[in-house]
Amino acid sequence: MTFLRDLLGIPGASSDPAALAAAARDRSGADPDGLPLAVVRAEDIDGVRETLRLAHAHHVPVVPRGAGTGLAGGALAGTGAVVLDVSAMDRIVEIDPVDELAVVEPGVLTATLDAAAAEHGLRYAPDPASAAISTIGGNIATNAGGMRCVKYGVTREAVLGLDVVLADGTLVSTGRRTVKGVSGLDLTALFVGSEGTLGVIVGASLRLRALPERTLTAAAGYDDVASAARACGDLARARRDPAMLELLDGLTLDVIDRAQGTDHGRRSRALVIAQADGPAADAEIAAIAEVLGKEASWVEQGVDAASSDALLAARRLALPSIERFGKALIEDICVPRSRLADAFAAVEEIAAEHRVAIYSFAHAGDGNLHPIIGYSGEARPAGVQRAADAIFRLALDLGGTVTGEHGVGLLKRDWLAREVGPDVLGLHASVKAALDPRGILNPGKAL
Incomplete structure (x- = not known):
């Protein structure tokens, strides 16, 4: 086969079965329909361009890939596809402390960039939970979020410019x-969140932020999740400005206790954790704690970095604790903040109806709820998927979206169509056809 012979001549290309099996899956837990044809672990932009030129000429599908940490099946690669892995392109090209800017390749780990920026008194504000293992390219492809998004925004707000290789190998x-600039259409925003369906990101200019002088934390326990959700809404009504606002339900607290030997679930049936940062952090966290305390059974404040980290530990341990006792379908929806209490209540009803365990926690400041459906065994029970579908339906009924930060990928395509409707879906298809007329880029995903 001429195509495969030419492809394997690109540095980093392989058809070794073990390499193909490793590149075929992502963290979603979904199975591809077979092994891909080949994987190219691109070493530079030229490798990406040559791979796409060949694939475009031969009408071969290409699945772009970073670290494979995505949760929506966006990097699944099945029979006949070429996996284009850009994780080896991992240089931090530049950090400019005056312009507060970083220029990076797509394979740079999010936490690595944040640490490098910290050496200049700066930070990369988006902070997905997978920061230690996910790549900047993947974060941009999915418009990843995180706990600091309530104040600093999602990945899109940090992306100033992109280098992208189009389906035919053209570099743009x-x-x-x-920070400012309105010349022409905002193509950067178009590529952010497009999940590798419109082009392959090979470089990014990213906005950095000053490290805050102080970051302080408050935690509050509640007798039920409805009271906790109302307290989060009260913060918005009081015009408080948290840098982080997280909510965990009682089932999540119980599983953390089982895994970590803590006593969160015995102390309360819902937990809210908030942070404030900057020069006014002391006054702001005190005001936040006062609002949270109106319905809380207890409130604690961190007085320094160590005590603040201790209060935040429960949130960071939530998912690892769930996964310690079995498998999990890790979902995300986003609803208006005013409907967060309704969302938590309805998820509890869905869990009871479908007889599944759903551990719910949320980036409460922006209404982004993570209902984690636990199960045991290798095969995913049918009730798990039925519960997930009910959760997606709930999100739309409450005026929200079926994904706040994980992306559509393969797993939510049908729900995307329900959310946006046929006319908008047609616009998506038109944009896709303009940039990828042969439909080779991540086919079957996202759009």
Whole structure:
């Protein structure tokens, strides 16, 4: 086969079965329909361009891939596809402390960039839970979020410009190095969140932020999750400005206790954790604690970094604790903040109806709820998927979206169609056809 012979001539290309099996899956837990044809672990932009030129000429599907940490099946690669892995392109090209800017390749780990920025008194504000293992390219492809998004926004707000290789191998640059700029259409925003369906990101200019002088934490326990959700809404009504606002339900607290030997679930049936940062952090966290305390059974404040980290530990341990006792379908929806209490209540009803355990926690400041459906055994029970579908339906009924930060991938395509409707879906298809007329980029995903 001429195509495969030419493809294997690209540095980093392989058809070894073990390499193919490793590149075929992502963290979603879904299974591809077979092994891909080949994997190219691109070493530079030229490798990406050559791979796409060949694939475009031969009408071969290409699945872009970073670290494979996605949760929606966006990096699944089945029979006949080529996996284009850009994780080896992992250089931090530049950090400019005056312009508060970083220029990076797509394979840079999110936490690595954040640590490098910290050496200059800066940070990369988006902070997905997978920061230690996920790549910047993957974060941009899914418009990843995280706990600091309530104040600093999602990945899109940090992306100033992109270098993107289109389906036919053409290299384009979008955006700029400045915070302001309105020349032409905002193509940078178009590629952010497109999940590798419109082009392959090979470079990014990213906005950095000053490290806050102080970051302080408050935690509050409640007798039920409805009271906790109302307290989060009260913070918005009081015009408080948390840098982080997280909510965990009682079932989640119980599983953390089982895994970590803590006593969160015995102390309360819902937990809210908030942070404030900047020069006014002391006053702000005190005001936040006062609002949270109106319905809380207890409130604690961190007085320094160590005590603040201790209060935040429960949130960071939530998912690892759930996964310690079995498998999990890790979902995310987003609802208006005013409907967060309704969402938590309805998820509890869904769990009872479908007889599944659903551990719920949320980025409460922006209404982003993570209902984690636990199960045991290798095969995913039918009730798990039925519960997930009910959760997606709930999100739309409450005026929200079926994904706040994980992306659509393969697993939520049908629900995307229900959310946006046929006319908008047609616009998506038109944009896709303009940039990828042969439909080779991540086919069957996202759009």
